[in-house]
Amino acid sequence: MNDIVIDTHNISRVYNPTTIPVYAIKNLHLHIRRGEFTALVGPSGSGKTTLLNLIGGLDKPDEGQIVINGTDITKLSPGKLIDFRLHNIGFVFQSFNLIPVLTARENAEFIMLLQGISKNERDERIKQLFRQVDLEEQIERRPSELSGGQQQRVAVARALASKPQFILADEPTANLDSKSASNLLDIMNKLNKEENITFLFSTHDQRVIDRARRVITLVDGQIASDTEPIMTSYAH
Amino acid sequence: MLVVMAWRNIWRHKARSLVIMMSITLGLLAGIAVLALYEGMLVSRIRTVIDEETGHIQLHHPNFSDENESKFIIGDTTEIFKILRNIPEIIQINKRTLVNGMMSTPTGTAGVQVFGIDTATEFSYSSLKQKIKEGNDLTSYKRNQVIIGKKLADKMKLKIGSKLVLMFNDTTNNLVSSAFRVSSIYQSTNAPVDERLIYVSGSELSELLGLPGQIHEIGLKLNDDKAVDLVASKLKSLLPNLKVETWKEISPETEFMVKTVDSYSYIILIIIMIALAFGILNTMLMAIMERTREIGMIAALGASRIRIFFLVLLETVFLTLGGAPLGLLIGWLLSVYFNKNGLNLSGMGEDVLSSFGFKVIIYPSFPAEKLLPVLIIVVVTALLSSIIPALKAINMKPIDALKN
Numbered sequence: 001m002n003d004i005v006i007d008t009h010n011i012s013r014v015y016n017p018t019t020i021p022v023y024a025i026k027n028l029h030l031h032i033r034r035g036e037f038t039a040l041v042g043p044s045g046s047g048k049t050t051l052l053n054l055i056g057g058l059d060k061p062d063e064g065q066i067v068i069n070g071t072d073i074t075k076l077s078p079g080k081l082i083d084f085r086l087h088n089i090g091f092v093f094q095s096f097n098l099i100p101v102l103t104a105r106e107n108a109e110f111i112m113l114l115q116g117i118s119k120n121e122r123d124e125r126i127k128q129l130f131r132q133v134d135l136e137e138q139i140e141r142r143p144s145e146l147s148g149g150q151q152q153r154v155a156v157a158r159a160l161a162s163k164p165q166f167i168l169a170d171e172p173t174a175n176l177d178s179k180s181a182s183n184l185l186d187i188m189n190k191l192n193k194e195e196n197i198t199f200l201f202s203t204h205d206q207r208v209i210d211r212a213r214r215v216i217t218l219v220d221g222q223i224a225s226d227t228e229p230i231m232t233s234y235a236h
Numbered sequence: 237m238l239v240v241m242a243w244r245n246i247w248r249h250k251a252r253s254l255v256i257m258m259s260i261t262l263g264l265l266a267g268i269a270v271l272a273l274y275e276g277m278l279v280s281r282i283r284t285v286i287d288e289e290t291g292h293i294q295l296h297h298p299n300f301s302d303e304n305e306s307k308f309i310i311g312d313t314t315e316i317f318k319i320l321r322n323i324p325e326i327i328q329i330n331k332r333t334l335v336n337g338m339m340s341t342p343t344g345t346a347g348v349q350v351f352g353i354d355t356a357t358e359f360s361y362s363s364l365k366q367k368i369k370e371g372n373d374l375t376s377y378k379r380n381q382v383i384i385g386k387k388l389a390d391k392m393k394l395k396i397g398s399k400l401v402l403m404f405n406d407t408t409n410n411l412v413s414s415a416f417r418v419s420s421i422y423q424s425t426n427a428p429v430d431e432r433l434i435y436v437s438g439s440e441l442s443e444l445l446g447l448p449g450q451i452h453e454i455g456l457k458l459n460d461d462k463a464v465d466l467v468a469s470k471l472k473s474l475l476p477n478l479k480v481e482t483w484k485e486i487s488p489e490t491e492f493m494v495k496t497v498d499s500y501s502y503i504i505l506i507i508i509m510i511a512l513a514f515g516i517l518n519t520m521l522m523a524i525m526e527r528t529r530e531i532g533m534i535a536a537l538g539a540s541r542i543r544i545f546f547l548v549l550l551e552t553v554f555l556t557l558g559g560a561p562l563g564l565l566i567g568w569l570l571s572v573y574f575n576k577n578g579l580n581l582s583g584m585g586e587d588v589l590s591s592f593g594f595k596v597i598i599y600p601s602f603p604a605e606k607l608l609p610v611l612i613i614v615v616v617t618a619l620l621s622s623i624i625p626a627l628k629a630i631n632m633k634p635i636d637a638l639k640n
């Protein structure tokens with residue numbers, strides 16, 4: 001049973017290779033299985049963002065392979081990589097990053113339109129997604145008419161709209177108050193348990209770390225510690 | 237959805253978008269106004285040339301135009317007239333006897349071009365009769381009457397009834413002179429012509445030249461300006477012994493003006509397009525730079541480069557179409573209005589205009605069928621100038637764009 005969705009093999013990312021090389025990521029091996037709920041922690045500058053960008057196909061490693069669901073994304077052409085992201089990876093960014101001119105519903109629909117999904121399927125899926133993130137009332141609002149927490153839930157709905165292999169989130173709660181942060185975590189947790197959605201998120205927030213089922217600690221671009229994954233939903 | 241996004245993106249900066257739309261509107265409005273005015277002046281000039289100066293086509297002895305000697309007469313006209321009357325496009329035929337000479341009065345002398353005319357045909361052929369401002373005309377027949385221009389009359393201090401002497405060479409190169417009396421004074425919109433051209437009776441002039449009844453020039457008017465070249469080539473083969481010239485050949489300066497105005501029109505159009513291109517380039521660059529994050533984010537989510545490129549072009553098209561059609565429409569409506577009612581340019585100085593042979597009232601015209609091509613040129617220009625911003629947009633790296 002090979003259920004590894006993310007497999008990084010000996011990856012390194014070096015900045016300023018010609019002057020004073022900075023290893024943002026150094027010889028890193030990482031496996032993430034389907035259904036995991038993993039927090040990426042570590043001091044500032046330890047390489048969390050760099051690692052998430054590499055796994056998300058937004059950046060290329062200087063060494064090593066990144067295999068997502070059987071595909072080595074380091075070998076894809078730029079155009080193929082964009083397409084790969086569209087169909088396989090869901091993104092939630094720190095500062096919300098919704099498209100401001102589109103409503104909550106349109107933001108989620110945008111991804112599905114890029115994928116070429118039919119109108120009926122889009123409508124159905126949007127209904128379901130916004131029920132899951134508990135925003136059915138606010139579906140026709142623009143981002144500017146939503147609170148930060150609501151915007152981040154729209155971002156989660158949008159990330160899920162493409163039915164990705166997993167969702168990457170770089171400090172998703174950093175700009176939220178503690179109540180909104182806890183609410184977002186509730187929803188992510190529920191999606192993980194009920195829909196078996198894989199989440200990989202970075203965070204500094206101890207309360208968020210406490211709710212993760214696997215915690216990977218990075219120091220200087222290397223894994224300093226890795227707790228055993230607690231596979232609740234994966235087990236059955 | 238890209239269309240929706242593009243449309244809404246335009247309105248994120250209402251003021252900026254409205255300003256650029258309005259500049260497009262005003263630019264095109266001004267452009268069309270100038271082009272329509274040029275066209276109106278041109279049409280008016282061509283009408284003046286054809287109706288008052290040359291007619292559509294003129295026939296001469298092959299050597300006449302070069303040497304302008306009175307011995308180069310057309311000769312027996314009965315055969316020629318038969319041929320001319322058989323061509324349906326020809327609606328008027330006018331005969332003239334011509335000579336260059338000197339005019340002398342007690343105050344001085346002046347070189348003149350003498351037109352010997354038959355008033356019966358001349359008055360319906362050219363607008364001479366309408367231009368006569370003082371005195372009677374040659375129809376109340378007395379011998380040796382002359383019609384002179386106002387400008388010449390003023391210069392030589394001549395009045396109705398004044399006496400003057402005309403001198404010219406006859407066919408045998410003898411100097412002939414004869415006394416004439418001013419019967420009328422005309423004034424046209426073409427000052428240089430007024431100073432040079434005088435009219436006498438054709439039969440009297442031909443007798444003085446020793447060529448009774450002979451003519452040097454046959455002028456033709458056609459039912460359609462566009463038939464000129466066709467009829468001219470027909471006449472060339474039918475009348476091989478005569479020189480056939482159209483108004484364009486007789487008045488090359490007018491033909492030159494047509495070409496000059498045409499190229500000016502292109503230059504004006506190009507200047508407007510360059511201004512438009514820079515306006516669009518600037519606006520779209522600004523719009524792209526301030527949305528770096530957003531465009532990077534869309535690319536991160538999986539929007540292809542073609543889609544992002546297309547988004548930028550769509551926004552450009554919306555901006556352009558927000559301004560261009562209105563400018564074209566207003567410009568065209570104005571040209572239609574003034575085409576109907578005439579535009580009085582006397583404020584620009586009547587004398588200046590008439591010394592260049594222009595009329596004071598201009599009927600600007602801008603053909604409706606040119607509106608769509610202009611609109612297409614505008615849109616294409618705008619699209620071309622948005623290529624740089626669009627390339628900038630697709631080359632944004634999501635990773636840089638998303639950095640906090």
Ligand SMILES: Nc1ncnc2c1ncn2[C@@H]1O[C@H](COP(=O)(O)OP(=O)(O)OP(=O)(O)O)[C@@H](O)[C@H]1O
Nearest residue numbers: 015016022023024043044045046047048049050051
């Ligand atoms: N574009 C860049 N050029 C040079 N060095 C960079 C660049 N981006 C990141 N780095 C360096 O790489 C290392 C890892 O940075 P990264 O942003 O991944 O850390 P992080 O764990 O996300 O930090 P934080 O918790 O503050 O977000 C840091 O030492 C950083 O200075």
Ligand SMILES: [Mg+2]
Nearest residue numbers: 048049050170
């Ligand atoms: Mg970071």
